[in-house]
């Protein structure tokens with residue numbers, strides 16, 4: 159299956175300067191191309207630059223050097239065609255659940271034509287009955303689902319998600335994972351998912367990108383060829399999980415010397 | 420709580436005022452004072468004491484109504500009951516005041532008239548007090564509304580545009596600490612009528628805190644809200660109107676509340692310094708004749724009027740900020 163390339167990331171570097179003038183190489187020499195319609199997961203220990211990479215793809219940040227092309231063109235700022243789900247809670251606290259989802263349409267000025275979609279997406283994320291509640295009245299997991307719906311209502315070409323299921327219990331998590339798969343199949347949206355959960359990455363994605371910290375770089379990209387829907391308890395699945403865990407372990411061990419000095 | 424207990428406590432609530440009525444009726448009038456009768460209409464006329472008792476009776480009826488109204492709701496019931504001792508003591512205090520200020524005339528006169536004497540001013544010139552109240556209310560409404568509007572407007576500009584912040588913010592900080600009435604001489608010469616001069620002063624004093632806090636609220640909007648809106652496709656107008664301003668709303672209301680207090684002060688001061696009407700004017704005019712009971716009457720009207728205005732603003736605030744944690748029931 160050879161598909162058109164959506165994101166082309168070439169030799170990308172991103173360095174942050176701290177307040178005390180020390181520099182952090184958040185991303186170093188990143189090379190990756192992401193195909194249209196692909197489901198890709200980024201996994202790696204804390205501080206390895208996952209969020210930084212995702213923000214570059216969204217156009218929320220700019221790289222120091224290197225190029226990122228979106229269908230052959232450079233990314234200029236954020237765009238609703240690249241939906242983004244933030245790691246921390248990001249709902250507008252002054253809007254109800256319903257209006258937060260509608261804000262995806264309102265921000266683009268297309269609310270009037272697409273009003274009915276709001277209730278469809280509320281149903282999709284299973285929050286019927288919570289339309290009129292405010293963000294502080296719902297749980298963290300519910301809030302993340304609202305954030306996903308808000309991004310999806312714009313029918314993005316790519317959905318960039320930064321640990322959207324971190325705050326969910328195992329049950330809701332599995333449920334939402336299936337919903338994501340469903341959406342992905344229906345709309346052919348390119349899914350880029352940052353996660354800490356190896357199972358989640360394996361269950362959902364075509365490819366798993368493993369990153370390692372200090373400097374933040376891609377240590378390995380794995381193809382997951384198991385047929386979908388996947389069985390989490392199958393031998394192939396567990397074997398793959400163990401190998402990823404081992405690699406992650408190695409990835410985080412690289413930083414060991416810095417600690418022991 | 421049982422209904423019997425609730426009724427008992429509600430009774431205590433009005434018992435103080437009831438005592439005040441009885442004191443007024445049965446405590447012997449020792450001091451010699453003039454007792455005037457004022458015609459209400461062609462058939463009814465009242466003395467000051469009778470009017471005073473009517474007012475007390477009115478209060479009792481209001482509290483009984485409040486007790487009945489509050490009974491059905493747990494929270495309102497608690498609130499109502501929490502004030503029982505306070506209302507009881509207020510009633511007794513009024514009764515005591517009646518004894519000292521009217522019955523025995525022990526308080527230094529004419530500075531501390533009894534309660535019925537204060538009520539008497541409404542019998543004497545209720546219409547006139549009403550007119551002055553309307554004048555104050557009009558002045559306040561025009562000045563305060565304009566001041567808040569200007570304050571929010573400039574606050575948004577200051578908070579949003581760094582250039583405007585650079586040039587205007589220092590000016591705001593310096594002029595803001597000057598009490599508005601200091602501008603009185605200029606206001607009176609530069610503006611066509613005393614009314615508009617006073618409006619100008621109220622606008623200035625309301626403008627400062629509102630602009631200051633609006634600017635702060637706008638400027639402190641977390642970056643993530645803008646980033647979210649950006650990924651949803653929002654342009655600048657949306658960012659200002661639907662992100663920065665809603666975020667600034669709590670602070671805008673803090674500004675409005677303090678502006679409210681400043682505006683009352685400026686209102687009364689400017690009325691005392693050169694207005695053809697208003698409660699401040701009425702106080703000044705009464706003082707000249709040593710009619711301190713009228714001064715007290717005006718003060719009572721102010722207290723009622725200003726708390727009513729604050730109630731209205733509070734209600735609007737609760738409605739607008741209902742999304743905040745803890746405000747939603």
Ligand SMILES: Nc1ncnc2c1ncn2[C@@H]1O[C@H](COP(=O)(O)OP(=O)(O)OP(=O)(O)O)[C@@H](O)[C@H]1O
Nearest residue numbers: 174175176182184203204205206207208209210211
């Ligand atoms: N705005 C910033 N200023 C300074 N340093 C930053 C900034 N953003 C990220 N960093 C640094 O860059 C590195 C990568 O951060 P990033 O947020 O991308 O990590 P992450 O992989 O998303 O981690 P986590 O899993 O904890 O979210 C970290 O060392 C972090 O301290």
Ligand SMILES: [Mg+2]
Nearest residue numbers: 208209245320
């Ligand atoms: Mg992160």
